[in-house]
Amino acid sequence: MSLLTIRNLSLSIHGLQILRNVSMEVAPGRILGVIGESGSGKSITAFSVLQLLPGGASCTGSINLSGKDILSLSEAEMCGLRGRDVGMVFQEPMTALNPLKTIGDQVAETILIHERVSKAEAMVRAADALQRAELPQERFPLSRYPHELSGGQRQRVVIAMAIALKPKLLIADEPTTALDVTTQAQILELLKRLVAEDGMGLMLISHDLAVVADLADDLVIMRQGEVVESGPAKTLFGNLQHPYSRALLEASAHVPERGNETLEQPLLQVRDVVRDYTGHTHGWWGKTTQFRAVDGVSFEIRKGESLGLVGESGCGKSTLTRAILGLEEVQGGEILFDGLPVFTHHHANQIVRRRMQVVFQDPYGSFNPRWRVDRLITEPFHLLSDPPKGAERDAAIAEALESVGLSASDAHKYIHEFSGGQRQRIAIARALIIKPDLIILDEAVSALDVSVRAHVLDLLADLADRFGLTYLFISHDLSVVRSITDRVLVMKAGKIVEQGPTDTVFDRPNHPYTQQLVAAAPVLPAGIL
Secondary structure (H helix, E strand, O other): OOOEEEEEEEEEEOOEEEEEEEEEEEOOOOEEEEEOOOOOOHHHHHHHHHOOOOOOEEEEEEEEEOOEEHHHOOHHHHHHHEOOOEEEEOOOHHHHOOOOOOHHHHHHHHHHHHOOOOHHHHHHHHHHHHHHOOOOOOOOOOOOOHHHOOHHHHHHHHHHHHHOOOOOEEEEEOOOOOOOHHHHHHHHHHHHHHHHHHOOEEEEEEOOHHHHHOOOOEEEEEEOOEEEEEEEHHHHHOOOOOHHHHHHHHHHOOOOOOOOOOOOOEEEEEEEEEEEEEEEOOOOOOOEEEEEEEEEEEEEEEOOOEEEEEOOOOOOHHHHHHHHOOOOOOOEEEEEEOOEEOEEOOEEOHHHHOOEEEEOOOOOOOOOOOOEHHHHHOHHHHHOOOOOOHHHHHHHHHHHHHHOOOOHHHHHOEHHHOOHHHHHHHHHHHHHOOOOOEEEEEOOOOOOOHHHHHHHHHHHHHHHHHHOOEEEEEOOOHHHHHHHOOEEEEEEOOEEEEEEEHHHHHHOOOOHHHHHHHHHOOOOOOOOO
16 A cells, blocks of 8 residues: 555646656655656655645646645645655755754644644653654753754754654655765664654655665656656666666766876875864853864875875864865974975965865855856966966966866856856866865765766866876765775874775774774665676
């Protein structure tokens, strides 16, 4: 018996066809994985179930939830159904939560909207929901605000809100994309446990086959608003037929060809670096405390090498990166770039700084949307003592854009006119334009679809070969680090706990923390490629 049945669902927005004859089912106690790249229609299919659609949207076909014809319900009836019969877990918990309300109030709000109970009773039930989401009150009181929690803890609050009324169906839209590997594994295991305990159905939306490989009972693969393949997950993984499904699978396991030579000469030397932060125990005038974010870290990056840095959120990766870039001075140790100190007289050494660039995780968020591409990618020119002007500047812009597979004419466009993968190419062009020696890639492909990610990794490998670049690759995605790096560092609580050749560290990890990371990483079923 099906809990949710979607039959021949077609959707258009102001006459533009978005979905075409989409069909899928979710049974009680089972997990349906909906896989596809950005624009495939997977999220809009989920929003159709909740009728959370933009103006001008028109649906045909049928959506049946526990005997209710969703497309025939009024908005008032849908309001009664959302949150009570269907729960929703969104991709970005910080935007899904109200920063001005405590976590207890936000979970209780779901209960108060749908049931006539007192605030006190709602708070008791909110505490129970948070407990089930593995946020016990002795450690996470109801009075906490979202900003006081980590990313994984915020996502648990969103899950607690979604399950507070024990809905029949739970929809999780990319619930682990921005999370580190161990937190991702914990959230997926939590969702699996809740499905088993409550007997609800789960629609898990993801762009990554490996994420749902061990979790989903059934699988639907979507492309350009259509279902191209579906069936039981175990059967489907062993017998993918559609070319798009095969392409997704191959992109998930893609390893770029790399031929750049690594020299023995060190380019970057980090020696016994210490970085402390000062805090207060009770407000601004409370007792001063010291938190050590980076604790005696030492390593080298050789010229032409690609070095990976992995670890959970809060391990000190970002703090260390800011220090290397000359953005935050360290309290102990030293950082040398090609023999020159990164800091001189308590200021960043500009001679060193212009030889390093960074590519951030979110290309859209790291660009000013009011500027055209030519101005965006020439931002690093401020590091040069004599930046190019006129025709020389135009030539540099054209060279940078064409080197990442874009056109010189793209210089006159705005960033919103590009896809996610194109934006990341523009971010790489910005990093390349002053011809640096070292590029730091901070989660640069974690938000991309698997096929786009494969193209960007190929691009990075090609650029390294052509320009002799050195990379420091920071990521929580171990499969990406394995495919693009020569050596890897594993960081925990401000310390490097293990380092060595990438294959050696991942195949034969010595430190218990490294073993934990490797065990938590999602992998595709063996023998399906």
